[in-house]
Amino acid sequence: MPTKLIPKELAKRPERLAPGHRLCAGCGASIIVRQILAAIDEPVVMSCATGCLEVATTIYPYTAWRMPWIHNAFENSASTMAGIEAAYRSMVRQGKIPEQNVKFLAFGGDGGTYDIGIQALSGAVERGHQFLYVCYDNGAYMNTGIQRSSATPFGAHTTTSPAGKVIPGKQQFRKDLTAIMAAHGIPYVAQAAPSQWRDLMQKTRKAVNCGGPAFMNVLSSCNRGWRHGTDETIEITQLAVDTCYWPLYEVENGEWRLTYKPKEKRPVEEWLKRQGRFRHLFRPENRHLIDELQAEVDRRWERLLRLCGEA
Amino acid sequence: MSKFEALTGNAAVATAMRQINPDVVAAYPITPQTSTVQTFADFVADGLVDTEFVCVESEHSAMSACVGASAAGARVMTATAANGLALMWEILYIAASNRCPIVMSLVNRALSAPINIHCDHSDVMGIRDSGWLILFSENGQEAYDNLIQAVRIAEHPDVLLPVAICQDGFITSHALERVEIYDDADVRAFVGEYKPQWPLLDLEHPKTYGPLDFYDYYYEHKRQQVEAMEHAQRVILEVAEEFNRKFNRNYGLFEPYRLEDAEVAVIVANSTAGTARVVVDRLRDEGLKVGLLKPRVFRPFPAEELADALSHLKAVAVMDRSISFGAMDNAGPLFLELAAALALHGVQVPMADYVYGLGGRDILPHEIERVYRDALKVAETGRVERRVTYLSVRE
Numbered sequence: 001m002p003t004k005l006i007p008k009e010l011a012k013r014p015e016r017l018a019p020g021h022r023l024c025a026g027c028g029a030s031i032i033v034r035q036i037l038a039a040i041d042e043p044v045v046m047s048c049a050t051g052c053l054e055v056a057t058t059i060y061p062y063t064a065w066r067m068p069w070i071h072n073a074f075e076n077s078a079s080t081m082a083g084i085e086a087a088y089r090s091m092v093r094q095g096k097i098p099e100q101n102v103k104f105l106a107f108g109g110d111g112g113t114y115d116i117g118i119q120a121l122s123g124a125v126e127r128g129h130q131f132l133y134v135c136y137d138n139g140a141y142m143n144t145g146i147q148r149s150s151a152t153p154f155g156a157h158t159t160t161s162p163a164g165k166v167i168p169g170k171q172q173f174r175k176d177l178t179a180i181m182a183a184h185g186i187p188y189v190a191q192a193a194p195s196q197w198r199d200l201m202q203k204t205r206k207a208v209n210c211g212g213p214a215f216m217n218v219l220s221s222c223n224r225g226w227r228h229g230t231d232e233t234i235e236i237t238q239l240a241v242d243t244c245y246w247p248l249y250e251v252e253n254g255e256w257r258l259t260y261k262p263k264e265k266r267p268v269e270e271w272l273k274r275q276g277r278f279r280h281l282f283r284p285e286n287r288h289l290i291d292e293l294q295a296e297v298d299r300r301w302e303r304l305l306r307l308c309g310e311a
Numbered sequence: 312m313s314k315f316e317a318l319t320g321n322a323a324v325a326t327a328m329r330q331i332n333p334d335v336v337a338a339y340p341i342t343p344q345t346s347t348v349q350t351f352a353d354f355v356a357d358g359l360v361d362t363e364f365v366c367v368e369s370e371h372s373a374m375s376a377c378v379g380a381s382a383a384g385a386r387v388m389t390a391t392a393a394n395g396l397a398l399m400w401e402i403l404y405i406a407a408s409n410r411c412p413i414v415m416s417l418v419n420r421a422l423s424a425p426i427n428i429h430c431d432h433s434d435v436m437g438i439r440d441s442g443w444l445i446l447f448s449e450n451g452q453e454a455y456d457n458l459i460q461a462v463r464i465a466e467h468p469d470v471l472l473p474v475a476i477c478q479d480g481f482i483t484s485h486a487l488e489r490v491e492i493y494d495d496a497d498v499r500a501f502v503g504e505y506k507p508q509w510p511l512l513d514l515e516h517p518k519t520y521g522p523l524d525f526y527d528y529y530y531e532h533k534r535q536q537v538e539a540m541e542h543a544q545r546v547i548l549e550v551a552e553e554f555n556r557k558f559n560r561n562y563g564l565f566e567p568y569r570l571e572d573a574e575v576a577v578i579v580a581n582s583t584a585g586t587a588r589v590v591v592d593r594l595r596d597e598g599l600k601v602g603l604l605k606p607r608v609f610r611p612f613p614a615e616e617l618a619d620a621l622s623h624l625k626a627v628a629v630m631d632r633s634i635s636f637g638a639m640d641n642a643g644p645l646f647l648e649l650a651a652a653l654a655l656h657g658v659q660v661p662m663a664d665y666v667y668g669l670g671g672r673d674i675l676p677h678e679i680e681r682v683y684r685d686a687l688k689v690a691e692t693g694r695v696e697r698r699v700t701y702l703s704v705r706e
Contacts, residue, residue: 020421020508043514045383045512045514047379054343054521054523055523058519058521058522058523059522059523059525059529060520060522060524060525060528061528063519063522065517065519066517067516067517068380068511068512068513068517068518069517069518069520070379070511070519070521071403071521071522071523072375072376072378072379072402072520072521073401074370076371076372076375076402079367079371079372079375079376079379080338080375080376080378080379081377081379082365082367082372082375082379082513083335083365083376083377083379083381083383083385083387084379084380084511085335086335086337086363086365086376086380086385087334087335087363087379087380087381087383087384087385087387087512088383088512089363090334090335090361090362090363090385091334091384091385091512092385093361093363094334094361095514096334097384102512102514104657119368119369119372120368120369120371120375120472122367122368122374123367124372125368126368127365127366127367139478159579212364271359283586303392309643
């Protein structure tokens with residue numbers, strides 16, 4: 001029987017990410033990693049792209065990982081895991097190692113996934129490797145000091161899309177990576193957020209048991225880049241969900257399904273105003289940018305509702 | 312029992328891969344390597360190997376998957392050429408630094424631009440500082456033999472470094488030659504079973520691969536790579552000795568030809584050494600004291616042994632199939648390294664460099680003969696008129 005997804009039971013499970021790592025207080029990544037690992041009862045082998053999660057958990061000669069873990073480079077978490085999974089299948093088939101129902105988990109941030117790693121990810125899922133790729137999407141290159149990525153929200157200030165006198169922050173809408181991954185036709189794709197931990201954990205279980213490649217895009221607050229208090233992570237993450245900037249859904253064997261529908265869809269402004277990276281949008285002359293972002297959020301939400309048969 | 316077959320260099324390499332039966336092969340097609348992975352794909356499709364063949368979407372992912380599979384504890388091989396090797400470049404260093412004993416068949420081809428699919432050595436020279444062991448092969452037989460030995464060298468506990476086995480694109484990769492193929496069982500016995508020391512898939516003993524490593528330890532890890540390189544030369548010779556005994560060959564760090572009593576010698580790697588050997592015989596018939604040295608092991612560079620082998624000469628001509636742009640006199644890398652080796656080991660011999668065959672430009676016996684005749688003149692006068700010559704180029 002799998003461990004019940006209730007805090008009392010989950011708390012009994014040994015933590016595979018040890019305390020003492022050096023991620024910031026309030027970082028979304030470690031919360032997501034712990035929720036995902038807690039959802040998996042089986043042994044896990046994990047690869048990790050270069051980024052905060054990697055540098056903050058493995059400063060030689062220390063490691064926070066009580067499980068097999070590898071970092072190769074920035075853009076190749078997926079292809080590294082493809083090699084590991086292929087090695088496992090080969091050696092199990094030859095009787096060189098025992099079959100142990102290992103779950104293969106690849107992690108990358110949005111830079112390592114939406115941008116520099118998208119080719120390796122696309123290739124690995126197309127080939128059908130049995131692994132779950134998790135993108136912890138904090139919407140910028142946070143590890144190198146908050147540079148824009150293709151996941152950065154429209155209008156956000158980053159150090160390479162600064163809110164200047166002429167250009168008011170990032171000029172493009174976020175790439176819809178979850179939809180791109182769904183278009184690969186793999187068995188399981190989901191979008192999740194750590195503010196809805198049970199939803200995230202249920203999705204994790206489906207993903208690692210789907211019998212093929214799976215992808216999860218998980219919203220991960222970075223209070224350094226988003227500019228909010230370290231104690232506001234979960235609250236602000238949930239606002240992204242309730243404003244439908246970050247809807248929670250899954251695509252299981254091609255079937256789109258909303259896993260959470262806010263009772264009342266809140267204006268995106270409510271999410272924006274809690275974060276310093278959007279502060280400039282609230283100047284009167286930039287009001288239209290909030291309207292533009294709202295229109296895009298609405299457009300994507302309507303599309304998602306149609307895909308999920310809810311429209 | 313071994314048997315003789317008519318095989319291209321690539322088919323010989325693929326045959327070695329079949330016999331080695333690696334756990335994982337991750338590769339991407341690129342001319343002139345493609346027929347290796349094609350032939351190997353046939354072996355996979357026909358169930359002749361146990362290999363998991365990962366047909367990746369790029370060479371970058373090929374090397375990334377190789378690193379993952381090797382860290383996992385698998386015996387891993389790949390093949391590439393030119394731009395494919397260049398795309399791997401970032402991960403080549405990681406493979407060596409993570410001490411992954413990956414074996415690669417590298418079919419030497421000119422790097423772009425301009426794009427060109429034919430042979431030169433600009434690709435391999437770009438990875439000479441990457442921490443890979445690099446061995447040259449004159450023909451299909453040597454590519455086959457070297458690949459088999461490479462597995463043992465790479466996986467030796469004192470080495471644990473990746474190995475690239477080079478042969479010349481098209482010239483030997485696509486030329487049918489007589490190749491002695493050893494008995495499958497003999498090859499399998501020779502390479503033995505790979506026993507990884509720190510496999511990631513040993514779940515009871517979790518390991519962290521690839522941690523962040525700052526100023527307090529990075530340097531020590533680099534120093535350990537140096538140590539492995541130092542061990543590699545001994546291991547290469549040990550493996551060669553066993554191989555020679557078992558399969559009746561004669562591999563060493565390099566191959567001298569009529570060098571012992573020679574007064575001048577040409578140093579040239581891969582297929583051109585075969586052409587040069589013919590020229591040596593021709594000139595010897597004229598009574599000229601000429602010889603040849605064909606490098607086999609380029610990394611680690613056997614400086615002292617090379618200096619010893621060349622110390623009696625009156626002139627040395629190095630033939631380079633690539634240019635080290637902006638280096639001293641815009642010479643080739645082989646010349647530069649050999650010049651340093653000889654100088655530092657106290658061998659005072661006039662040297663000249665001949666860049667040749669870039670982008671697959673033919674190198675003909677009469678051109679090599681000219682190199683010898685130049686060298687004979689240098690031996691006579693003791694003076695090098697021209698340090699670097701670009702052979703057969705329209706100036």
